[in-house]
Amino acid sequence: MSNTPKLYGLVLGGGRSTRMGSDKRLLNYHGSEQQACMYNLLEQVCEASYLSIRQDQVSSNEGRFNVIIDKNRYQGPFNGIMSAHAAYPKVAWLVLACDLPFMDKESLKTLIAKRNLLKGATAMATKKTDIPEPLVTIWEPKGLEKAKEFLEVSKNSGPTEFLRNSEIDKVYPSTDDVLFNANSREDFDQAKTRLKALQDG
Numbered sequence: 001m002s003n004t005p006k007l008y009g010l011v012l013g014g015g016r017s018t019r020m021g022s023d024k025r026l027l028n029y030h031g032s033e034q035q036a037c038m039y040n041l042l043e044q045v046c047e048a049s050y051l052s053i054r055q056d057q058v059s060s061n062e063g064r065f066n067v068i069i070d071k072n073r074y075q076g077p078f079n080g081i082m083s084a085h086a087a088y089p090k091v092a093w094l095v096l097a098c099d100l101p102f103m104d105k106e107s108l109k110t111l112i113a114k115r116n117l118l119k120g121a122t123a124m125a126t127k128k129t130d131i132p133e134p135l136v137t138i139w140e141p142k143g144l145e146k147a148k149e150f151l152e153v154s155k156n157s158g159p160t161e162f163l164r165n166s167e168i169d170k171v172y173p174s175t176d177d178v179l180f181n182a183n184s185r186e187d188f189d190q191a192k193t194r195l196k197a198l199q200d201g
Contacts, residue, residue: 004117005090005091005092005117005140005141006047006048006090006091006092007045007046007047007091007092007093007094007112007115007138008046008047008048008049008050008084008088008091008092008093008094009039009041009042009043009045009046009048009049009050009093009094009096010042010049010050010051010052010068010080010081010084010093010094010095010096011035011038011039011042011049011050011051011052011096011097011098012052012077012080012081012095012096012097012098012135013035013051013052013053013057013080013098034098034099034101035051035065035098036064036065038096038097038098038100038103039051039065041096041103041104041105041108042094042096042108044105044108045094045105045108045109045112046094048066049065049066050065050066050067050068050084051065051066051067051068052067052068052070052080052081052083052084053067053068053069053070054069054070055069055070068080068083068084068087069083070083071083071086074151075156075158076158076159077095077097077134077135077158077159078147078151078158078159080095081093081095081134081139081144081147081159082144082147082148082151085139085141085144085147085148089141089144090141091141092115092138092139092140092141093138093139093144094108094111094112094137094138094139095134095135095136095137095138095139096135096136097135097136097181099181099182100135100136100178100179100180100181100182101180101182102175102177102178102179102180102194103136103178104178106174107124107173107174107178110171110173110174111124111136111138111171112138114169114171115138116168116169117140119140119143119167119168119169120139120140120142120143120144120146120147120166120167120168121137121138121139121140121143121163121166121168121169122137122138122140122168122169122170122171123136123137123138123163123168123169123170123171124136124137124170124171124172124173124178124179125170125171125172125179126172126173126176126179127172127176128176130170131160131164132160132163132164132168132170133160133179134158134159134160134162134163135159135181136178136179137159137163143166143168146166147159147162150162177194
């Protein structure tokens, strides 16, 4: 369809990583920084890809990625998502957290194949919880415009709450592990152990 919004990829790397104790985007699960792994995945399935970071993280980027600097108009993940929407308001964004050690290309291809242009977003969700994961979601431009309206009256609310109360489609990955978020050092160690076991067969 000629009026289909282009699909850009966004890796959210601007979080403070307080629970992890070190910058989650720089952790190594697969032989390189996690931000690079997520960025490379998006480059394979999107028309363009960007890394969302804070102003104080720019110097560490070293020109390796296209970047969008957080505008700090909103709290939490909406900070990076809405900063990207402000930069390119007519495109859809496939948003990925940087802390998804089990994310893979096939899961992203499944999400894109099931993208519903009639809805404001197409989100992945685990079969166990059925809760939409906003950081593995295709956000359509119209959905982000509604999110902007939502944030005007719900400034402290997060993207999960917005999605749960919006007209969206949900997509379920082949395994819930794909949506595992590594937020703590214990999560990191657990993910490394499981990845090694998978590698060893």
